[in-house]
Amino acid sequence: LAPRCLARSYRSRCCRRYRTSAAAAAAYHDESLEESSGAMKMISELIRPRSTIMTLCSYLLRFLWLLTFGNICVVSSGNDVGDDMDPAQCDLYLAPSSTSERGDVRLGIYAGRKYDASTPIGNPEIAIQLVDIEAHTGRNDDSLKKKAIEQKEPNYFGVASEMLWTPDSTGAKYETDEAVGGPGQLYTAIPGVGMLGNFHAALINADWHENSTLFRTLMEDSEGGMGVVHPGRGAFSTYYNITIAATQTIPPGMEIFLNFGQDWSAKALEKNPMATRIDYERADQSVDRIIDFFNKHEDNLSTETVSEMYDFLRRDVVKLVSKDDKHAAMMRSLMPDAPDKLQAFKDNGGSLRHKNPDVFRDLSWLRKNGRCLDSLRAGPSTIPHAGRGAFATRKFENGDVIAPVPLMQIGHRKELDMYELSRQRDKDGEHRYVRMGGENAKPISSQLLINYSFGHSESNMILYPFGTSFNFINHAPGEQANAKIVWSKSTDGMHNPDWLEVDADSLSDEKYKRIGLMFDVVATKTIAEGEEVWIDYGDDWQNAWDEHVERVKKADIESDSWVPTALELNSIYHKHESGTGFAKPFKTQNELEDDPYPTRVTTACATQMKDIPENDPQRDIDGIKVFDWSSDRLVWQGISARLCDVVDRVEIKDVSGDREAVSYDYTVKVHLEIDSDVSTESRIVRKVPH
Numbered sequence: 001l002a003p004r005c006l007a008r009s010y011r012s013r014c015c016r017r018y019r020t021s022a023a024a025a026a027a028y029h030d031e032s033l034e035e036s037s038g039a040m041k042m043i044s045e046l047i048r049p050r051s052t053i054m055t056l057c058s059y060l061l062r063f064l065w066l067l068t069f070g071n072i073c074v075v076s077s078g079n080d081v082g083d084d085m086d087p088a089q090c091d092l093y094l095a096p097s098s099t100s101e102r103g104d105v106r107l108g109i110y111a112g113r114k115y116d117a118s119t120p121i122g123n124p125e126i127a128i129q130l131v132d133i134e135a136h137t138g139r140n141d142d143s144l145k146k147k148a149i150e151q152k153e154p155n156y157f158g159v160a161s162e163m164l165w166t167p168d169s170t171g172a173k174y175e176t177d178e179a180v181g182g183p184g185q186l187y188t189a190i191p192g193v194g195m196l197g198n199f200h201a202a203l204i205n206a207d208w209h210e211n212s213t214l215f216r217t218l219m220e221d222s223e224g225g226m227g228v229v230h231p232g233r234g235a236f237s238t239y240y241n242i243t244i245a246a247t248q249t250i251p252p253g254m255e256i257f258l259n260f261g262q263d264w265s266a267k268a269l270e271k272n273p274m275a276t277r278i279d280y281e282r283a284d285q286s287v288d289r290i291i292d293f294f295n296k297h298e299d300n301l302s303t304e305t306v307s308e309m310y311d312f313l314r315r316d317v318v319k320l321v322s323k324d325d326k327h328a329a330m331m332r333s334l335m336p337d338a339p340d341k342l343q344a345f346k347d348n349g350g351s352l353r354h355k356n357p358d359v360f361r362d363l364s365w366l367r368k369n370g371r372c373l374d375s376l377r378a379g380p381s382t383i384p385h386a387g388r389g390a391f392a393t394r395k396f397e398n399g400d401v402i403a404p405v406p407l408m409q410i411g412h413r414k415e416l417d418m419y420e421l422s423r424q425r426d427k428d429g430e431h432r433y434v435r436m437g438g439e440n441a442k443p444i445s446s447q448l449l450i451n452y453s454f455g456h457s458e459s460n461m462i463l464y465p466f467g468t469s470f471n472f473i474n475h476a477p478g479e480q481a482n483a484k485i486v487w488s489k490s491t492d493g494m495h496n497p498d499w500l501e502v503d504a505d506s507l508s509d510e511k512y513k514r515i516g517l518m519f520d521v522v523a524t525k526t527i528a529e530g531e532e533v534w535i536d537y538g539d540d541w542q543n544a545w546d547e548h549v550e551r552v553k554k555a556d557i558e559s560d561s562w563v564p565t566a567l568e569l570n571s572i573y574h575k576h577e578s579g580t581g582f583a584k585p586f587k588t589q590n591e592l593e594d595d596p597y598p599t600r601v602t603t604a605c606a607t608q609m610k611d612i613p614e615n616d617p618q619r620d621i622d623g624i625k626v627f628d629w630s631s632d633r634l635v636w637q638g639i640s641a642r643l644c645d646v647v648d649r650v651e652i653k654d655v656s657g658d659r660e661a662v663s664y665d666y667t668v669k670v671h672l673e674i675d676s677d678v679s680t681e682s683r684i685v686r687k688v689p690h
Helices: 003-009 022-047 052-069 142-150 158-163 210-214 262-271 277-296 303-320 325-333 339-347 351-355 363-369 448-452 497-501 504-508 539-555 566-573 589-594
Strands: 092-096 107-111 120-131 186-189 206-208 239-246 376-380 388-392 401-410 421-425 431-435 454-456 459-465 483-487 517-523 532-535 604-606 609-611 626-629 641-656 659-675 678-689
Touching: 092 363, 120 210, 120 376, 120 448, 158 401, 210 239, 277 303, 277 325, 277 339, 277 351, 303 325, 303 339, 388 532, 448 459, 459 504, 483 532, 589 641
Parallel strands: 626 678
Antiparallel strands: 092 107, 120 186, 120 239, 206 239, 376 388, 401 459, 401 517, 421 431, 454 459, 483 517, 604 641, 609 626, 641 659, 659 678
């Protein structure tokens, strides 16, 4: 995982789901049990000779003991906010995040309705891969890096570098050689929820739904289909259908918090310790037990006694069962400061809402202060070979704001230039890519992100828009366009109009290393629900596109020389034809000798393995350890994908009535660890589903 975590030196969200292990939890439980058991016994001895009140207190302490180290269960965060939804309202809102600090408004996403666990959030998005960005920008070259420091050149990539993901979640890990032990690097820009979702250690409620991305298929009506020559190829990303799903029930009005991965979580908690979900659950259960106890013994307890007991419990007992003084102070902050507030505390949703009131917004507040994020959806464009387009989800009149578009500033367009690279070793003997020609190198291409960004001929600054579904809006010249972009009129800190007066180079300074600029998409005529939305990209773009189309025509590219992409091939191998099963089985190693896949295409498998029965041969004829597929259904995680070769396959027929379906089970050789200087470690896995 180390190479993939390099992006997190910015804030990259790497190292996917790793939960606290059961063993670690048990070890903590046992250690706490041993330490606290002696302390509880001591307290009982101290209070035994005292009054009935103190005996009750002893009883309560034992009650809390069972709570603190007993089983933990998930408790409700309170009643849903605004369940009386207006059918016309938004499902998703952009508004200032609850993680905002004074003078630093951060953008956040809030649920406009209830999302049940596993429900997709928002509309599917596109992912744009950034290939070997460190090498192309020269930051991998010691001499170029030294020169940049001497000239006090700012990091033009700035805020952009803090909002990128590793490629696992989009299935793009093999677009460079990083995943196979090479020095390549791949970072991923995912607009919409992917760049707007924030982090909170205790409140993670959404994660990637990776199957949606990895099993997407070719849109022949807009991408041309297999082997069709068209000028749009390479102009847009084929990594679409990027989907976020709820990992638990999200009530209306709650902010969306994404799983950034264990590495990011650990660093964030180290920098800014905060309560975990278990802490909140324990605090709520403690309050429930305290309320029950006080209610049960209310005839024997005066108001003064109740107050004294609660202070004792909140101050001394919480400290006793906490890991340290800091943890005790944090736990106390999750509980009300007086016993007469206990019931209201519970009725209002407990510790989660008490500690994080802005995480939960009333829908009336969101309608007034938020911006609708679900006004556009993606679909095959009506423009030939344009890929996907953006379509209105409701009717808009001339002058209506269709969608807000936050902008990520990139201080200089040269950050997206690409060069010829060479592979070299650094002073530590590690491989890396550097520019061929050093500072005299000439760019030969650009990162694909440039095709999704805004610029101006008189400025070096690039603005990348990451509003939900905005990147799908295609070009239409002049009066054919039905929308336009304007600077936002937002006055709530999500857009900072004073930044427009700042020199472009200065926007790369540390003080501007955040999102502070925003466009609005505004309708220029009536747009019907379901109608495709277009904006005019400008004359310069139109002229450049026309020149590109002419070059493609003059090149007279033959269809049989048009090398199929992995997406095109997957659309064939995972396509059902007339209900008869998969159209084509994946090729075995023997078949590939006579009929190989196209160049730059390889096969990968999900690594879900279990031990085979003891009576079966444990190794194959080459001595490689054999496993069986471990799941009845495929839940693909990009991080678990490994290069593999098909050794054998078995046809599986499923006859239902007069209908026959055909699928395949495979025996594959999975390459678990690959390094440029070390031989491959492989495993044989049987019964892998198609």
